[in-house]
Amino acid sequence: MDIAGTEQLSLSARYFDHATNVVREDFLGFTPLARLDVKHISNTIISTLSAWELNLDKMVGQGYDECSMMAGKIGRVQKIIAEKYPKAHFYRCASHRLNLVVNDLNTLPEVRNAIGTIKEGISFFRGSKQRKVLVGNLQKLCETRWSEKHKSIRKFNDKFLEIVEALPILHKEGDRETSQKVWQLYCTLTSPTFILTLKVIAKYSAKLEPVTNILQSVNINLLEVSEHIQGIVKMLLDERENVEAEFEMIMKSAESNYNAL
Incomplete structure (x- = not known):
């Protein structure tokens, strides 16, 4: 939540940079969340990344914390996104x-x-x-x-x-x-x-x-x-x-x- 009280979703991308031959991890930006239910969060992630002209068919991974809404196996954010993009396997955050x-x-x-x-x-x-x-x-x-x-x-x-x-x-x-x-x-x-x-x-x-x-x-x-x-x-x-x-x-x-x- 930002100082104005708006819930913000933080999105980052991890990818291989062919130009430098190194793995990079970049912060992409914040996007506001009108609601905190699973369907809205999933749709917001997909629509925001698509609006930023990222090819989601090339998405090969998802990473979230241990929050059940994000990481749960049944009907949660990672599951909904994986159903639309099967190559986007979910990986739990080891640090979290x-x-x-x-x-x-x-x-x-x-x-x-x-x-x-x-x-x-x-x-x-x-x-x-x-x-x-x-x-x-x-x-x-x-x-x-x-x-x-x-x-x-x-x-x-x-x-x-x-x-x-x-x-x-x-x-x-x-x-x-x-x-x-x-x-x-x-x-x-x-x-x-x-x-x-x-x-x-x-x-x-x-x-x-x-x-x-x-x-x-x-x-x-x-x-x-x-x-x-x-x-x-x-x-x-x-x-x-x-x-x-x-x-x-x-x-x-x-x-x-x-x-x-």
């Missing part, structure tokens, strides 16, 4: 599937609250030039750009002490509304529960970030992706076998930050 697994952690209140606090803290410091000077330009946490989300959490963790140290300064110099906001952030960021949760999610965000970047790359190397994923699976299995030692390391890092406050 990985993100769904990670998002399952949000069922834990501590993780969900920590992510919300990180997002709130980043928005606060990005809100004015004065605040940016104190901590630098923090990476915006975007819910839909998963590589950016992992990077944002990692960078927030790297600058954690700078962020906390900047809050008392802003509390003294800010107006009443700013001071109140600063105090709320300070109390949350310095709580043991938040610090420990931050260390956990920052550690694994740093591990997932390279894989997410590869899965979203245009010239994807399946062998390289497979090796990364196998490495992460092995790392998780090893850490589950040695969970006490791994947690002790995370706890020491959290204690180090807490004691430095």
